[in-house]
Amino acid sequence: MGRNAAMRLKDLAEHLGLSQTTVSRALNGYPEVNEATRRRVAEAANLLGYRPNASALRLATGRAGAVGLVLRGADELGPHMSEFLSGVGSYMASQEIDMLVSTVASHQEELAAYRRLAASQKVDAVILHSPTISDERAELLMDLKIPFVLHGRTNIGHPVAWLDIDNTSALERATSHLLDLGHRRIALLNGVKGRTFAQHREIGYRTALTARGLTVDPALVGNSVFTDEIAFRMAQAMLEQRPRPTAFLAGSMMTALGVFRAIRQAGLELGSDVSMIAHDDVFPYLNADNMYPTMSTTRSSIRQAGTRIAELIMQILAGKPLADVHELWPVELVLRESSGPAPKG
Amino acid sequence: MGRNAAMRLKDLAEHLGLSQTTVSRALNGYPEVNEATRRRVAEAANLLGYRPNASALRLATGRAGAVGLVLRGADELGPHMSEFLSGVGSYMASQEIDMLVSTVASHQEELAAYRRLAASQKVDAVILHSPTISDERAELLMDLKIPFVLHGRTNIGHPVAWLDIDNTSALERATSHLLDLGHRRIALLNGVKGRTFAQHREIGYRTALTARGLTVDPALVGNSVFTDEIAFRMAQAMLEQRPRPTAFLAGSMMTALGVFRAIRQAGLELGSDVSMIAHDDVFPYLNADNMYPTMSTTRSSIRQAGTRIAELIMQILAGKPLADVHELWPVELVLRESSGPAPKG
DNA sequence: TCAAAATTTGAAATCGCTTTGAATGGCTTT
DNA sequence: AAAGCCATTCAAAGCGATTTCAAATTTTGA
Numbered sequence: 001m002g003r004n005a006a007m008r009l010k011d012l013a014e015h016l017g018l019s020q021t022t023v024s025r026a027l028n029g030y031p032e033v034n035e036a037t038r039r040r041v042a043e044a045a046n047l048l049g050y051r052p053n054a055s056a057l058r059l060a061t062g063r064a065g066a067v068g069l070v071l072r073g074a075d076e077l078g079p080h081m082s083e084f085l086s087g088v089g090s091y092m093a094s095q096e097i098d099m100l101v102s103t104v105a106s107h108q109e110e111l112a113a114y115r116r117l118a119a120s121q122k123v124d125a126v127i128l129h130s131p132t133i134s135d136e137r138a139e140l141l142m143d144l145k146i147p148f149v150l151h152g153r154t155n156i157g158h159p160v161a162w163l164d165i166d167n168t169s170a171l172e173r174a175t176s177h178l179l180d181l182g183h184r185r186i187a188l189l190n191g192v193k194g195r196t197f198a199q200h201r202e203i204g205y206r207t208a209l210t211a212r213g214l215t216v217d218p219a220l221v222g223n224s225v226f227t228d229e230i231a232f233r234m235a236q237a238m239l240e241q242r243p244r245p246t247a248f249l250a251g252s253m254m255t256a257l258g259v260f261r262a263i264r265q266a267g268l269e270l271g272s273d274v275s276m277i278a279h280d281d282v283f284p285y286l287n288a289d290n291m292y293p294t295m296s297t298t299r300s301s302i303r304q305a306g307t308r309i310a311e312l313i314m315q316i317l318a319g320k321p322l323a324d325v326h327e328l329w330p331v332e333l334v335l336r337e338s339s340g341p342a343p344k345g
Numbered sequence: 346m347g348r349n350a351a352m353r354l355k356d357l358a359e360h361l362g363l364s365q366t367t368v369s370r371a372l373n374g375y376p377e378v379n380e381a382t383r384r385r386v387a388e389a390a391n392l393l394g395y396r397p398n399a400s401a402l403r404l405a406t407g408r409a410g411a412v413g414l415v416l417r418g419a420d421e422l423g424p425h426m427s428e429f430l431s432g433v434g435s436y437m438a439s440q441e442i443d444m445l446v447s448t449v450a451s452h453q454e455e456l457a458a459y460r461r462l463a464a465s466q467k468v469d470a471v472i473l474h475s476p477t478i479s480d481e482r483a484e485l486l487m488d489l490k491i492p493f494v495l496h497g498r499t500n501i502g503h504p505v506a507w508l509d510i511d512n513t514s515a516l517e518r519a520t521s522h523l524l525d526l527g528h529r530r531i532a533l534l535n536g537v538k539g540r541t542f543a544q545h546r547e548i549g550y551r552t553a554l555t556a557r558g559l560t561v562d563p564a565l566v567g568n569s570v571f572t573d574e575i576a577f578r579m580a581q582a583m584l585e586q587r588p589r590p591t592a593f594l595a596g597s598m599m600t601a602l603g604v605f606r607a608i609r610q611a612g613l614e615l616g617s618d619v620s621m622i623a624h625d626d627v628f629p630y631l632n633a634d635n636m637y638p639t640m641s642t643t644r645s646s647i648r649q650a651g652t653r654i655a656e657l658i659m660q661i662l663a664g665k666p667l668a669d670v671h672e673l674w675p676v677e678l679v680l681r682e683s684s685g686p687a688p689k690g
Numbered sequence: 691t692c693a694a695a696a697t698t699t700g701a702a703a704t705c706g707c708t709t710t711g712a713a714t715g716g717c718t719t720t
Numbered sequence: 721a722a723a724g725c726c727a728t729t730c731a732a733a734g735c736g737a738t739t740t741c742a743a744a745t746t747t748t749g750a
Contacts, residue, residue, distance in 0.1 A: 006464055008706060019730045024708060034728060051464035055403035056706035059735050064400070066445075071431070078630055082427035086416070089448030093458075098467065100411075101444050103434030113438075119351055119396035122443065227630035232637075254630050257602070261637045285423055285572035285599050292577075292606045353736060364700045369738060379698060401736035404705050 007050050016044055027052075066098035067313055068123035070113045073105055078226070079254065080281055080302055081129070084151070087306025088127065095314060097124075111140055118144040125313050127151065132194045149312045149325065151305060153196050161316050161325035163309050167197050170298040170331035171204030171249065174277045177333065178247045179212055182342035183275060187220040187238050187245040189231055189255050198223060198251075205249065226251050231258025239266045239274075246342045250278035253286050256295060275339040293337035300331045352395050361389055372397075411443035412658055413468035415458045418450055423571070424599065425626055425647055426474070429496070432651025433472065440659060442469075456485055463489040470658050472496065477539045494657045494670065496650060497541050506661050506670035508654050512542050515643040515676035516549030516594065519622045522678065523592045524557055527687035528620060532565040532583050532590040534576055534600050543568060543596075550594065571596050576603025584611045584619075591687045595623035598631050601640060620684040638682035645676045 013020045018037070026033045026041035044050075058064055069088070071081060085101070092099055100123055104110045114137065117123050125147040128137055135154035142158055150162040171188075178186050188205050191198035206216055219241060222234040231250065238245050239262055250256040256278035263274050270276060271293045280288050280297035288295040312325050358365045363382070371378045371386035389395075403409055414433070416426060430446070437444055445468055449455045459482065462468050470492040473482055480499040487503055495507040516533075523531050533550050536543035551561055564586060567579040576595065583590050584607055595601040601623035608619050615621060616638045625633050625642035633640040657670050 006466055009708095010706075020707080021709080021730055021732095022728080025729095028708085032728065037728085049460065049464055051461060052708095053404070053706050054465040054467045055400045055409070056735090057465075057708080058400035059398070059404050059705090059737085060707040060709085062735075071434070078427065079424050082423065082430075085427075085446070086448050089416070089446065090450075093447055093449065099446050101430070101434065101446055102438055103431050104438065105435075115394065116396060119394055120399040120402075121351055122399045225630075227632075229630070229632045229635040232635060257631075265637050285570075285574070286602075287572075287574045290574040290577060292610050354738095355736075365737080366700055366702095366739080367698080370699090373738085377698065382698085397738095398736050401705090402738080404707085405736075405738040407705075 006053070007048055009050075009052065012041075012045060012048065012050050015048070016041060064122055064124045065096070066100045066123045067092065067310075068114075068117050068126040069099060069101045069129075070110055070117075070126070071101060071103045072107070072110050073103075079283055079286075080226070080252070083281060083283060083303045084129070084306040087301075087303035087308075088310045089306075091307045091310035095310075097314075107136075110137060114140055114144060114146070118146050124317055125149070127309055127313065131196050133196050133199060135196075147313075147316050149309050149316065151309055153200075159323040161312060161322045163305060163312060163327040163329070164197075165300045165305070165329045165331050167200035167331070168204040168207070170279070170300075170333070171201045172208045173204075173333050174249055174298050175205050175208035176211075177335070178249075178275060178277065178339065179208060179214075181247075181275065181340065183247040184214065184342070185217070185220060185243060185245040186247045186249065187222070187235070188249045189222050189224075189234060189251050189259065191223065191251050192225055193223045201251070220245055226254045228254050228258035228261070231255040232262050233258075235259040235262035236265065239263070239268070245274070247275040247277075247339070250276055252279055252281065253283060253288065253295075271337045271340050273343055275342070277333075277339050280334075288334070288336065291338075296336045296339035297334050298331050299334050300329060305329065351398070352393055354395075354397065357386075357390060357393065357395050360393070361386060409467055409469045410441070411445045411468045412437065412655075413459075413462050413471040414444060414446045414474075415455055415462075415471070416446060416448045417452070417455050418448075424628055424631075425571075425597070428626060428628060428648045429474070429651040432646075432648035432653075433655045434651075436652045436655035440655075442659075452481075455482060459485055459489060459491070463491050469662055470494070472654055472658065476541050478541050478544055480541075492658075492661050494654050494661065496654055498545075499541055504668040506657060506667045508650060508657060508672040508674070509542075510645045510650070510674045510676050512545035512676070513549040513552070515624070515645075515678070516546045517553045518549075518678050519594055519643050520550050520553035521556075522680070523594075523620060523622065523684065524553060524559075526592075526620065526685065528592040529559065529687070530562070530565060530588060530590040531592045531594065532567070532580070533594045534567050534569075534579055534596050534604065536568065536596050537570055538568045546596070565590055571599045573599050573603035573606070576600040577607050578603075580604040580607035581610065584608070584613070590619070592620040592622075592684070595621055597624055597626065598628060598633065598640075616682045616685050618688055620687070622678075622684050625679075633679070633681065636683075641681045641684035642679050643676050644679050645674060650674065 009020050009023060013023045022033060023041050026038045027045060089099055102113050104113050128148050129151040131150055131152045131154040134156060138154050138160060139156050141148045150160055153162050153164045175186060190201055209216055220238060224230045248259050250259050259276055260270060263270050268274050277296045280299040281302040288297045316325055354365050354368060358368045367378060368386050371383040372390060434444055447458050449458050473493050474496040476495055476497045476499040478500060483499050483505060484501050486493045495505055498507050498509045520531060535546055554561055565583060569575045593604050595604050604621055605615060608615050613619050622641045625644040626647040633642045661670055
């Protein structure tokens with residue numbers, strides 16, 4: 001009683017006086033079915049709201065119709081991830097592919113999660129994000145033979161499908177620009193050590209500095225997750241140095257908020273006493289153009305990346321060779337009020 | 346070739362020289378299997394990494410082993426939702442239940458998404474969030490006989506399982522506190538009209554004001570999604586009024602950031618010229634205690650709510666009557682530096 | 691010691707779909 | 721008019737698990 005009895009293929013077939021075979025074929029667009037019957041079937045299916053039972057369909061076809069996303073801990077399910085997710089989702093929805101998201105607390109749990117996904121065949125592919133320089137998860141997925149697309153890059157033995165933004169170039173240009181403005185002590189608030197993107201950013205930063213014969217002061221480089229609080233503390237500590245940094249490169253908009261507070265608290269003015277260029281992943285609810293002062297940024301929509309990665313997933317599932325699936329996106333440098341000439345003296 | 350051939354129950358059974366029946370029973374803890382065999386089976390399954398094929402299991406049992414979350418548009422997949430999601434996920438992971446998240450662009454699409462979930466039987470239950478006062482989605486889910494738990498409250502004909510925070514009381518206390526401090530023109534930056542939580546907050550606000558014989562000035566009440574930019578514009582406009590508001594009630598931490606900027610841009614000081622109490626959903630990357638000045642808040646962890654809702658879902662799936670699943674969580678009022686006495690005359 | 695009961699195992703049906711291989715009937719073709 | 725072809729349709733065999741019902745084995749009881 002009360003059990004929600006959805007309509008089955010069998011019911012629909014009986015209703016139409018046809019065999020399940022024909023109805024199935026009609027709905028799936030096979031050629032060997034009469035045009036008139038096909039219309040009749042489609043109409044009835046639509047009218048009666050028939051949709052194949054997902055589990056049965058998956059069992060019969062061997063396709064899971066879902067991609068997996070495993071998110072580690074609180075820090076990964078932050079604003080970046082939710083933007084990314086919604087980019088992925090917008091494309092997946094159009095393809096009738098589900099997103100299976102799991103959360104895990106540790107690296108070990110994450111590996112276990114992939115093993116489970118593989119063994120129980122819940123997904124056709126997964127999306128891997130924030131890779132380390134030589135990512136163990138990527139190797140595991142390779143072993144498990146689960147197709148995946150990487151958001152970022154990593155260096156393992158095999159070719160891997162990936163999409164990344166050009167972090168190195170972004171930071172090189174941002175740093176160069178600050179150098180052009182006369183800044184010499186430029187602080188870098190980077191992501192956690194070990195992540196590929198953080199390494200790439202540091203390379204860009206170093207390249208720009210050494211191109212002018214400057215050396216990197218380790219006291220001006222910080223590595224951490226992108227939260228306002230940690231950024232605040234780091235920036236605060238850096239601003240206490242003498243000579244103090246005159247410019248900051250902030251790893252995210254959250255970081256920028258923290259740096260901004262530290263600057264204010266030190267009694268300094270952003271855009272004149274201290275400059276800042278922040279990386280902007282384009283959050284709809286936090287607009288660099290509407291800050292005060294407006295924020296100079298290196299900009300790249302993480303949401304668009306998500307959408308594109310979803311497309312790439314479909315391509316590799318359709319058989320495109322992994323070695324052909326590489327995209328390196330350029331990053332815009334948008335100059336606004338927060339970056340100005342270095343103060344005299 | 347290359348097809349990833351996961352181990353099946355049949356393989357495992359053959360490997361052990363047992364029937365599928367016995368192996369299945371052993372693994373699922375049925376009583377009628379010899380303790381020695383059970384151990385042997387468990388060991389082999391563990392060693393060989395056997396996990397039942399999810400689709401087959403679902404088809405056979407009729408349970409989907411998944412809960413659905415349909416997120417509408419960009420604004421809903423914001424920081425609030427990702428915190429909430431990670432709360433839900435942490436519990437679901439422990440129960441081996443998947444989270445199926447879909448994104449949709451419009452209300453119509455959202456309804457269609459639920460119909461699809463129902464017809465294809467992809468989920469055992471769904472979680473519904475940000476309800477309107479009389480929520481059409483809730484009615485639909487009722488019709489479709491999909492069990493659900495509501496994050497928030499709504500008023501439809503049937504009893505509904507829900508968990509909500511006491512927004513009315515939170516705003517009444519916050520408003521009263523500001524009144525105690527001598528504020529008379531208090532602005533409310535509320536959520537979008539039509540949402541139950543926004544209505545509840547407004548009721549709390551009104552109650553506190555009318556208790557002191559004050560009336561509500563519509564020019565001091567704004568309704569919108571919680572982004573820093575919109576909050577900035579609204580606060581800016583309100584601060585241009587004369588007499589200007591001396592205090593703000595901000596609907597979220599994002600809103601607070603926007604209001605803060607508007608206050609600064611008007612050349613005013615937060616905590617002395619203008620006070621603010623913001624609602625804090627407790628984001629790990631945006632801490633009210635570490636702001637400058639520190640932010641007074643009405644606080645309630647949206648992540649914890651997510652976890653608890655996941656538990657409630659499991660309870661109703663286990664048969665607990667909907668009418669017994671109601672939780673109204675109190676909201677903490679945390680006073681810090683951003684709320685101070687009203688400036689003199 | 692032997693029937694009856696309890697324990698343990700297995701064969702086969704089932705879940706709802708896709709897909710293979712065969713069957714049906716109407717038209718050409720010779 | 722018989723043979724051969726198409727165009728359609730269908731019956732039945734999977735997919736990989738659970739579960740019903742029956743069978744085999746062991747234990748118990750008198």
